[in-house]
Each structure stands twice: as structure tokens, then as C-alpha cells.
Amino acid sequence: MTTVPHGSWPSPISAADLASAGVRLGEPRYDGADLYWTQGRPAEAGRVALLRERDGVVSEVAPGLSVRTRVHEYGGGAWDARDGVVVISSDPSGQLLRLDADGPHPLTPAAARQRYADLRVHPALGVVLAVREDHSEPGEPVNTLVVLRLDGANEDGGAVIASGADFYACPELSRDGRLAWMEWRHPDMPWDACLILVGRLTASASGAAMDDVRTVAGGPGESAVHPVWRDDELLFCADRSGFWELYGWDAAAGVRQLTRGDADLVEPFWVFGRCPFAVTGDGSVLVRPRIDGRSTPMLLIDDGYRALAPDVVDCDSLDASGDRMVALVQFADTPDAIVELTIEAGGFRTVDAGAPSTLDRDWVSVAEPVTWPGPAGEVHGWFYPPTNPALTKVGNTPTLPGSIGGAPDLPPLIVISHGGPTAFSTAGFSMAVQFWTTRGFAVLDVNYSGSSGYGRAYRDRLRGQWGVLDVADCVAGAQAMAAAGRVDGTRLAIRGGSAGGYTTLRALTTSDVFAAGCSRYGIGDLAALASDTHKFESRYLDGLVGPWPEASEVYAERSPISHVDALNCPMLILQGAEDAVVPPNQAETMAAAVAAKGLDAELIVFEGEGHGFRRAETIRAALDAELAFYTRTFGIGLPR
Numbered sequence: 333m334t335t336v337p338h339g340s341w342p343s344p345i346s347a348a349d350l351a352s353a354g355v356r357l358g359e360p361r362y363d364g365a366d367l368y369w370t371q372g373r374p375a376e377a378g379r380v381a382l383l384r385e386r387d388g389v390v391s392e393v394a395p396g397l398s399v400r401t402r403v404h405e406y407g408g409g410a411w412d413a414r415d416g417v418v419v420i421s422s423d424p425s426g427q428l429l430r431l432d433a434d435g436p437h438p439l440t441p442a443a444a445r446q447r448y449a450d451l452r453v454h455p456a457l458g459v460v461l462a463v464r465e466d467h468s469e470p471g472e473p474v475n476t477l478v479v480l481r482l483d484g485a486n487e488d489g490g491a492v493i494a495s496g497a498d499f500y501a502c503p504e505l506s507r508d509g510r511l512a513w514m515e516w517r518h519p520d521m522p523w524d525a526c527l528i529l530v531g532r533l534t535a536s537a538s539g540a541a542m543d544d545v546r547t548v549a550g551g552p553g554e555s556a557v558h559p560v561w562r563d564d565e566l567l568f569c570a571d572r573s574g575f576w577e578l579y580g581w582d583a584a585a586g587v588r589q590l591t592r593g594d595a596d597l598v599e600p601f602w603v604f605g606r607c608p609f610a611v612t613g614d615g616s617v618l619v620r621p622r623i624d625g626r627s628t629p630m631l632l633i634d635d636g637y638r639a640l641a642p643d644v645v646d647c648d649s650l651d652a653s654g655d656r657m658v659a660l661v662q663f664a665d666t667p668d669a670i671v672e673l674t675i676e677a678g679g680f681r682t683v684d685a686g687a688p689s690t691l692d693r694d695w696v697s698v699a700e701p702v703t704w705p706g707p708a709g710e711v712h713g714w715f716y717p718p719t720n721p722a723l724t725k726v727g728n729t730p731t732l733p734g735s736i737g738g739a740p741d742l743p744p745l746i747v748i749s750h751g752g753p754t755a756f757s758t759a760g761f762s763m764a765v766q767f768w769t770t771r772g773f774a775v776l777d778v779n780y781s782g783s784s785g786y787g788r789a790y791r792d793r794l795r796g797q798w799g800v801l802d803v804a805d806c807v808a809g810a811q812a813m814a815a816a817g818r819v820d821g822t823r824l825a826i827r828g829g830s831a832g833g834y835t836t837l838r839a840l841t842t843s844d845v846f847a848a849g850c851s852r853y854g855i856g857d858l859a860a861l862a863s864d865t866h867k868f869e870s871r872y873l874d875g876l877v878g879p880w881p882e883a884s885e886v887y888a889e890r891s892p893i894s895h896v897d898a899l900n901c902p903m904l905i906l907q908g909a910e911d912a913v914v915p916p917n918q919a920e921t922m923a924a925a926v927a928a929k930g931l932d933a934e935l936i937v938f939e940g941e942g943h944g945f946r947r948a949e950t951i952r953a954a955l956d957a958e959l960a961f962y963t964r965t966f967g968i969g970l971p972r
Contacts, residue, residue, distance in 0.1 A: 338743035338772035338820075339968035341720045344691065345767050347955035351375075351948040354687025354763065359605045360660055360670045362653035363413040369660075369670050369684065370399060370411070378946025382411055382420060385683060394431055398423040401604075403449035403465045403475075404499075404868040405912050405943065409604030412451040412460070417482065419453050419460050428460070430482060439486055444468070446489045448478075450604045452503055458482045458537035461503040461511075463604070464490055465867075472867050475499050477513060479540035491540045493533065499868070501604060504559050509533055511542065512559035512566050514550075514601075519871035519879070522601040523754055523784070523791065528556045528568050548581050557601055562611045569598045569608065571788045578609065578619065578632070591632065595621035600754045600784050606649045613654035618673075620647040620659070622785045625701060625712055626759055629659045629673055640673045641680050645699075646758040658683070662760025665696040687763065694721045697769035699759035699777070704812035706805040708781045708793045713809055714759050716768075716775040717818070718743045743774040744966050745819035747810050747846075749828035749835035750777070753794060753802055753876070756785040767955065773962075774819045780805035780835070782876075798876035799858075799890035802835045807845050823847055823966045827958070828854065830914060830943065837892035837922065841899050848965040850904040850958050853914045853943055856922035858887040866912050896925040902932035904961045906954050908941030934961065 336342075356372030358380075367385040372378060379398040383390055400423035401410040410421040418431040419439065426447045429436040439460065440446065445467040452461040464478045466489065477500045478490030494500060497515035499522070504512045511533040516526040531545035549570050550556030556570040562580070567590075569576045576598045578590040591597065597619050598608040610618045617632040618640075628644045630637040646662035657673040668686035673679070699714035746768055750757045757777040765775050779785065781801040782794025794801055806826060814821030825848040828836040833854015840849040855861050862873050862880040878886045888894050903926055907919035919935055926933035936957055938950045945951050962968065 336723060336772075337741050337968060338718060339963065339966060341718070341770065341772040342722055343720070343767070343770040344695065345763065345770055347767070347952045347959070349690075350763050350767055350955060351951035354667060357660055357668055357670055357684060357686050359408070359411075359607075359649060360658045360683070361413070361607070361651045362656065362658065363416065363418075364653065366413070366416075367658060367672075367683065368393070368411070368413055368418075371684070372946065374946060374948040374951055377940075380410070380423070382418075383684070384413075390684075393418060394420055394422075394429075394436065397429070397436070401426065401447055401449045403447045403463060403604065405866045406603045406868070407449065408606065409450040409463075412453045414453040415455045417453050417455045419451055419482075421448050421451070428462075428480065428486075439480055439482070439484070440489065441485065441487060444489060448480075450501055450503060452505065453482070454505060454535075455482065457535050459535050459540070461505065461535075462490065463500050463503070464492075472870070475867075477503055479535050481537045483537060493535075493540050493542045494529075494531075497527075501601065502557075502559055504561055505533065506561045506564065506566075508564070512548070512561065512568075514557055514559060519874040521754065521869075521872055521875065522557060523555050524875060525552050526550050526555045526557055526601070528559050528566075530566065549579065549587060558598055558608055560607075560609065560611060562615060562617070567609070567611070567617065571596075574789060575787045578617065590617075591619070591621070593621055593623075593637065594787070595623050596785055596787065597621050599756070600752070602752075602755065607651050608649075610650045610652040610657070612652040612657065618650050618652050618657050618659075620650060625714075625756075625779065625785060627785075629657070629661070631675075640675070641671070646760045662758055664698045664759060665693050665761055667761055667763065691763070691766060691770075692721075695719060695770055696761065696766060697775075701759070702776070702809075702812075704809055706781060706801065706808050708797075708801050711781065711805045711809060712779040712783070712786065714757060714777040714779075715813065715818070716765055716777070718769050718772045718774055720770050720772065742817070742820040743772055744823035744825065744962070744968075745774045745776060745810060745813055746962075747806050747824065747826040748775060748777045749780065749802065749806050749826060749832035749839075750783070751828065751830035751832045752784075753780075753782050753798060753831040753835070754784055754791060755831075756783045764955075771959075774813070776809050776813055778806050778809050795875050796878060798873075799834065799838045803839045803842060806835060806839055807843050810845055825849060825962060825965075828852065830854065833914075834858075834892070837903075838890070840901060840903060841892045841895035844900060847901050848903075848962060849901065850906065850961065851919075851922075852906045852945075852954070853908055853911055853919070854905070855914055856891065856893045856918050856925075858891045859884065860918060860921075861914065862887065864915055864917075869913065893922055893925055896922075896929055899926060899929065899931060902961070902965050903934075904958060905933070905935045906945075906957070907935065907937045908943060908945065909937050909939045910941060911943045913943040932965075 477494035527550040829852035833851035923935035
């Protein structure tokens with residue numbers, strides 16, 4: 333028998349395959365019979381293309397243009413289409429363009445320092461509604477709701493119709509001229525406290541005004557989000573029950589609760605453009621409740637749910653037009669897809685897949701739900717065991733999963749700490765996870781305390797405890813998998829990006845459980861982040877750590893840079909040179925401090941990349957570097 337140690341298994345997935353094989357799908361929406369969606373294309377330097385399916389034919393709507401906005405830095409909602417009129421935000425300029433048959437026509441000045449998102453086109457009124465983020469003056473950018481003319485140059489950047497709050501989103505106009513929107517103020521994030529308001533909008537190509545403004549829902553301790561009109565009734569989600577349930581409001585009857593399933597119907601509002609529920613032609617509501625960590629598209633029937641696609645394990649964005657329904661979904665063993673749903677359970681038509689299904693299903697490691705005790709209570713995660721059918725035979729030579737000195741070779745474990753931190757990891761198929769499991773690594777994707785999808789109480793566990801509970805949960809998860817005999821307790825690694833990078837760095841500097849760690853654009857100095865980050869997250873740490881600068885001692889204590897002396901394992905740091913969320917000096921300072929201690933600290937900075945890697949060449953280089961790092965650190969032979 334030939335032995336093949338875990339971590340060196342022959343894999344059909346290369347870093348180059350992962351970088352170039354797929355696209356990032358987003359924002360499926362209807363305009364009448366037409367269906368639109370976006371594709372983020374790593375092979376085209378991360379360009380975001382807008383596609384349209386019309387009469388069964390798919391074409392790109394704005395060839396060569398990148399349909400993207402950088403409002404809040406995370407963007408989303410960079411386009412809208414109604415009655416055949418399409419308006420986009422073109423990146424990197426941020427200029428709004430109306431896409432006509434003879435080409436794009438500017439709606440805003442090319443050199444303006446204003447960004448737009450959450451576009452709503454209203455051709456009958458001759459206007460576009462939008463969230464505007466104005467960077468034209470020194471200091472923090474100013475966010476407002478504006479009305480722009482569809483037939484003008486809008487030299488003024490649009491007429492302001494709502495101002496005074498720090499943030500705005502989701503301007504939804506009813507058929508009788510009432511505008512609903514969501515707004516929130518520092519220091520809250522939209523998942524902490526968010527208002528939904530309604531006002532009477534008078535808008536035309538010649539001007540706009542708003543009056544009779546009233547608050548519908550939300551306030552201290554309540555997050556009310558995603559207003560959508562169903563005829564004269566306003567639908568929205570709020571977490572007053574402990575979960576983001578669905579509510580309805582009208583001026584006469586007030587607010588009524590429509591669902592009581594103890595399930596979150598929406599996710600934290602990080603980006604614009606996602607539609608967590610939609611109204612069909614007969615007034616039914618298409619929803620995606622998250623139950624036991626999974627989210628599937630369902631129709632709301634009375635106060636219960638009717639499943640439409642049971643094979644779906646996660647669902648991102650929904651829309652409906654008449655009796656047609658569309659969703660961006662994830663499956664357990666095949667890539668993401670945009671699908672049109674049918675009323676018959678399990679029926680759907682695939683419109684676009686994020687990547688070709690090049691990995692046979694017997695190669696796929698499917699997420700197993702796991703739980704373990706943490707300091708604040710039960711913790712949730714997804715465990716992916718090593719999976720590789722080729723181990724039964726390499727050529728004509730039988731092989732075993734590996735042995736060391738005659739003893740079974742347990743797999744090394746990679747613990748993933750997701751970003752946010754107010755976010756979550758899904759059970760959906762990820763080629764990035766399969767890259768590791770096909771090579772013989774086990775993966776534990778942790779939804780630590782503070783993650784979304786398990787109700788407000790679970791989400792609020794992290795208030796004031798960031799860098800404590802998230803770290804403890806990841807450490808406890810790794811130890812639990814080792815104690816269960818599923819992984820090698822001497823070869824535990826942790827990796828994460830952004831906030832997950834902070835958890836990674838914090839785990840490496842406060843615990844000796846992990847033998848290696850990889851931080852992608854992670855945070856090493858909380859004080860530096862509090863004083864040097866973008867507006868959207870500039871007060872985020874007030875709730876996660878404490879008010880700045882009053883809690884400066886806590887910030888210093890929780891900063892990995894303050895505990896480099898406790899670090900005793902190698903570290904890899906990957907960073908984008910143009911990151912406006914976590915500036916590169918964070919990575920540079922951390923790497924220098926680790927190197928000064930004489931430890932193995934490798935820093936790779938990628939030019940042209942921001943917060944998150946979009947280019948195929950970067951994705952490939954980052955993965956190759958990480959694989960080489962684990963191979964070197966764990967003494968694994970290079971994969972064949």
C-alpha cells in the first residue's frame with residue numbers, strides 16, 4: 333500500500349482553476365418580462381457586468397463598463413431598470429449613466445466626488461431616486477436621499493429630499509406617491525437600531541419635495557429594514573420579537589405582524605441591492621426564512637411557509653414579477669446559481685450558474701452542522717471532512733489516506749472565522765472550501781457568538797465582547813473537533829478576512845491552540861481602525877468594543893499588535909494596497925512587529941486590490957501562497 337498523508341492528496345482543483353473558473357452572481361431583478369442580474373468577473377480584473385435575459389436570449393447590457401458603486405465602500409444597488417429604462421453607476425468614476433440604444437448618456441458630472449446607490453428608476457415621473465454619498469467637502473461624507481432627472485445632466489448632484497440622518501437606504505415609492513425608506517444614525521449600525529419612515533413625495537423632472545413624514549417602525553433596540561410596498565400596504569422586517577420577522581403597515585390600521593416563525597427573514601444590511609423578500613402578482617410574499625442555519629425560498633401561506641426548492645441550502649436575493657419568481661441560491665454540492673422558481677415543490681430553471689460544475693459530486697465535502705459549548709452558550713458551525721475518491725487508487729496503485737509511523741494520520745484543520753463580524757457562514761457549496769478538503773484538510777467554518785441568522789440574542793452576544801467571545805468560540809470549536817478524533821490537534825490553523833482576520837490575529841496572540849494562521853486584510857490595531865476607517869463602520873466598534881476614545885484601554889488590550897510577545901507560531905498576512913476599510917498600514921505594522929520577534933511572518937501586498945480580492949491573478953497568488961505556507965508549517969509534502 334502507498335500512503336498519502338493528509339494535506340498532500342492529489343486534487344483536481346488548482347488555485348488557477350479557482351481564480352478563473354467562476355463569476356460572482358448578484359441582484360437578480362425583473363423589469364416586466366426581462367430579467368437582469370450582475371456578474372463579478374475575476375478574469376476581467378473584477379469588472380461587474382450587467383446581463384439581461386430577453387425572450388430567452390442573454391446579452392450584456394453595458395459591454396466594457398463595470399456596474400458598481402462604492403457607497404459605504406461595500407456598494408451594491410448600482411443599477412435599476414423599469415419600463416425598459418436602465419440606469420447604472422459606472423466604476424471607478426461613480427458617474428450615473430442612462431443606457432440608451434445609441435449608447436450611455438451621462439446623468440451626473442464625470443468629475444463629481446459623489447457616489448450613488450440603491451437606484452430606483454421612475455420613467456413616468458422622469459426621475460431616478462438614489463442614495464447619494466457626497467465626498468466633495470473635507471471630513472466625513474454626507475449621505476442623503478436625492479431625486480435626479482432622467483433627461484438632465486444633474487449638475488447639482490440631485491435634489492435632496494431626505495437629510496439629517498447619517499445613512500439612508502431602500503427608497504421605495506408607492507403607486508400613490510408615498511416614499512418609504514430606512515435610515516440610521518451613529519453610533520448604531522443598521523442591525524442595532526434602524527428606522528423606517530414614510531413621506532409624501534412630489535417629484536417630476538422640474539423638481540421634488542417631501543412632506544407629511546412619519547416614522548413607521550424601528551428605534552432604540554429595534555432594527556426595522558427593507559420596506560416594500562404591496563399595493564397600499566408597506567411590508568418590512570423588524571426584530572422586535574427577537575427575530576427579523578415580516579410586518580405590514582398602513583396608515584389606518586398601523587403595524588401588524590405577518591410571520592411568527594422565530595426565524596430571521598433578512599440578513600445584516602452590509603450592502604445595497606439585496607431583496608430579502610418579494611411580492612408576487614397575486615399579492616403572495618416570497619421569503620427566505622433562516623432555520624437551523626439554512627435559508628430556502630418559500631411562499632408565505634397564511635402564517636406558515638410553503639417550500640419551493642428544498643434542495644437549496646441558502647438563498648441571497650429574491651424578486652417577483654407577476655407569477656414569475658427568481659432567486660440567487662446556493663446548493664450543498666454544486667455552485668451558486670440564479671434560478672427561476674415554480675410553484676411545484678423542487679421545480680426551478682437555472683438562468684445562470686456561478687461556475688461550471690467541474691467537480692464530480694463524490695469529490696464534494698458537504699457541510700455538516702456541528703455545535704459545541706462556548707462561554708456564552710452553544711456555538712454553531714459547519715464541518716467539512718476531507719473528501720477525495722481518488723485515494724482508492726492513484727494510477728493502478730492502491731493507496732491509503734495516510735499514516736505516520738504506522739499510526740493513523742488525522743487531517744490538519746483549518747478554522748475559518750468569517751468577516752463582519754455581524755455576518756454568517758452558509759452551508760452552500762464553496763470551491764474555496766473544496767480546494768482544501770480535496771487535498772486532505774478538514775475545515776471548520778464557525779458562526780461564532782455575534783453571527784447573524786440565529787436571532788437577535790445570539791447576534792448581541794458580541795456587544796462589548798469582540799476579540800473575546802469570537803476568539804473563544806473558534807478555539808473551543810477547534811478543540812472540540814480534535815477531542816472528537818476528527819482532526820489532528822497538533823496541526824490546527826485559523827484563517828479569516830477583515831473582521832475574521834482580526835479574530836485570527838487575536839486567536840494567535842491570546843491562545844497557543846493554533847499552529848499557524850492566515851489573516852486577509854485583518855485588523856491588528858483597533859485604535860488605528862477606530863480613527864482611520866470609512867464612515868459606514870466608523871462607529872461600529874462603539875458597540876463591539878466600547879466608545880472611542882473613552883474605552884481606549886480596552887482597545888489597546890484587545891489589539892493583537894499589543895500581544896505580539898505572546899505569539900509563538902508562523903503567520904501569513906495578505907493585504908490589498910488600496911483597502912479603504914482596513915488600511916494597509918495595519919498589515920504592515922503587524923508584520924513588522926512579528927518579524928521583530930524573530931518569528932516567521934510573511935506579508936504579501938497586492939497592488940490594485942481593495943477590501944477583498946477581485947482579480948483572478950490575485951486570487952490565484954493568494955491561494956498558492958497560503959497552501960505553500962501550510963505545507964511548510966505542517967511539514968506536508970507538496971500535492972502531486
